[in-house]
Amino acid sequence: QIKVVSGLDHEMLSQVTVAYNKDPSPVKLNLGVGAYRIEVSFSFLFYRPSVLEMPYSRYCSYRISCCNGLSYLCLISGRSRVKEYLPITGLAEFNKLSAKLMFGEDSPAIRENRVTTVQCLSGTGSLRVGGEFLAKHYHERTIYIPQPTWGNHPKIFTLAGLSVKTYRYYDPATRGLHFHGLLEDLGSAPSGAIVLLHACAHNPTGVDPTIQQWQKIRQLMRSKGLLPFFDSAYQGFASGSLDTDAKPVRMFVADGGECLLAQSYAKNMGLYGERVGALSIVCKTADVASKVESQLKLVIRPMFSNPPIHGASIVATILRDRNLFGEWTVELKAMADRIISMRQKLFDALRARGTPGDWSHIIKQIGMFTFTGLNKEQVTIMTKEYHIYMTSDGRISMAGLSSKTIPHLADAMHAAVTR
Numbered sequence: 410q411i412k413v414v415s416g417l418d419h420e421m422l423s424q425v426t427v428a429y430n431k432d433p434s435p436v437k438l439n440l441g442v443g444a445y446r447i448e449v450s451f452s453f454l455f456y457r458p459s460v461l462e463m464p465y466s467r468y469c470s471y472r473i474s475c476c477n478g479l480s481y482l483c484l485i486s487g488r489s490r491v492k493e494y495l496p497i498t499g500l501a502e503f504n505k506l507s508a509k510l511m512f513g514e515d516s517p518a519i520r521e522n523r524v525t526t527v528q529c530l531s532g533t534g535s536l537r538v539g540g541e542f543l544a545k546h547y548h549e550r551t552i553y554i555p556q557p558t559w560g561n562h563p564k565i566f567t568l569a570g571l572s573v574k575t576y577r578y579y580d581p582a583t584r585g586l587h588f589h590g591l592l593e594d595l596g597s598a599p600s601g602a603i604v605l606l607h608a609c610a611h612n613p614t615g616v617d618p619t620i621q622q623w624q625k626i627r628q629l630m631r632s633k634g635l636l637p638f639f640d641s642a643y644q645g646f647a648s649g650s651l652d653t654d655a656k657p658v659r660m661f662v663a664d665g666g667e668c669l670l671a672q673s674y675a676k677n678m679g680l681y682g683e684r685v686g687a688l689s690i691v692c693k694t695a696d697v698a699s700k701v702e703s704q705l706k707l708v709i710r711p712m713f714s715n716p717p718i719h720g721a722s723i724v725a726t727i728l729r730d731r732n733l734f735g736e737w738t739v740e741l742k743a744m745a746d747r748i749i750s751m752r753q754k755l756f757d758a759l760r761a762r763g764t765p766g767d768w769s770h771i772i773k774q775i776g777m778f779t780f781t782g783l784n785k786e787q788v789t790i791m792t793k794e795y796h797i798y799m800t801s802d803g804r805i806s807m808a809g810l811s812s813k814t815i816p817h818l819a820d821a822m823h824a825a826v827t828r
């Protein structure tokens with residue numbers, strides 16, 4: 410007989426969604442989930458439902474225009490309806506193009522065959538495979554993760570066999586980067602330790618280092634021999650430019666040192682459920698890179714054997730085709746701009762209500778999330794009285810807002826902080 414206690418209680422986000430689904434209020438708002446919504450309707454993700462039902466076919470693409478003018482490309486490929494197994498490392502072209510997307514077209518590391526890339530199950534799976542690889546083959550088993558960070562990070566790395574420690578990242582006093590604390594904590598980490606870095610649009614805080622601060626972090630890490638492990642779940646969402654968002658990673662690769670990278674296409678291509686992502690390991694030599702690839706196969710094979718084909722084909726088709734790629738970048742920019750405009754509107758709405766406090770962090774923070782600074786009690790008021798659902802740390806998803814819902818959110822925030 411199997412005897413276990415319920416695990417659901419420990420999942421903050423699933424609790425939020427369960428409570429939201431049960432709430433019959435017509436004004437209810439779920440700002441917990443990190444999924445992009447368009448302006449017109451909350452039930453839309455990127456696609457119209459019709460797109461999801463389209464057959465899988467090769468060599469043709471459709472553009473779907475959403476009601477607000479945003480368009481999204483969807484792939485349909487398939488005369489041949491390929492459903493064969495992929496190799497253990499996934500779709501080779503997808504891997505190559507994914508590495509180029511982050512490291513750059515002219516990356517010397519790619520040219521010198523020092524990068525090994527394997528397709529994994531979205532960002533989560535890429536982090537897990539990277540974690541397992543390091544636990545098996547890297548001499549230092551401690552990984553430093555930012556405080557706070559995405560709730561899944563400590564669990565992924567602990568289960569992968571690494572020992573998890575934190576470094577200071579967010580300063581509640583300034584609602585910005587705790588730069589001094591970060592440097593101090595990484596400075597006292599043991600030489601060779603692994604450091605998890607959010608490539609851009611830090612989740613949950615929305616606070617990213619400036620380029621100058623990244624340079625200092627890089628110098629410190631390289632001087633101490635710390636190994637960077639980048640988590641990139643939001644490339645294109647922070648600035649609206651794929652290349653700009655890739656700058657911190659490229660800066661680390663340009664110095665010739667090693668690093669790991671977990672890429673997710675869930676958010677920036679709207680392929681949440683396709684579970685498509687990649688793990689890259691940048692090595693010092695081509696010989697090491699090829700040995701690393703052989704060991705990654707040994708990690709992947711007993712874990713999920715080989716990755717799914719559909720999502721990777723969609724991504725490869727968009728990345729390989731100049732026109733499709735161009736359209737995708739335009740759409741990414743539109744999404745990033747819409748999030749930025751939601752930030753401004755929320756800031757203006759709070760100012761208009763005379764809500765006490767400095768809310769400038771709402772416009773300063775970057776990416777999908779805002780760390781509002783609301784405490785647990787204030788979040789409870791928002792949920793109980795205003796039917797607004799969010800995680801108890803005060804994080805809201807800016808991508809889940811629309812012009813129509815901002816006044817309601819601002820009223821709730823005003824009430825919560827003036828109570």
Ligand code: PMP
Pocket residue numbers: 443530531532533534559607612640641642673674675681686
């Ligand atoms: N890293 C961060 C920081 C995230 O926010 C997310 C998604 N919430 C992921 C990784 C992984 O997401 P997925 O597995 O859906 O790609």
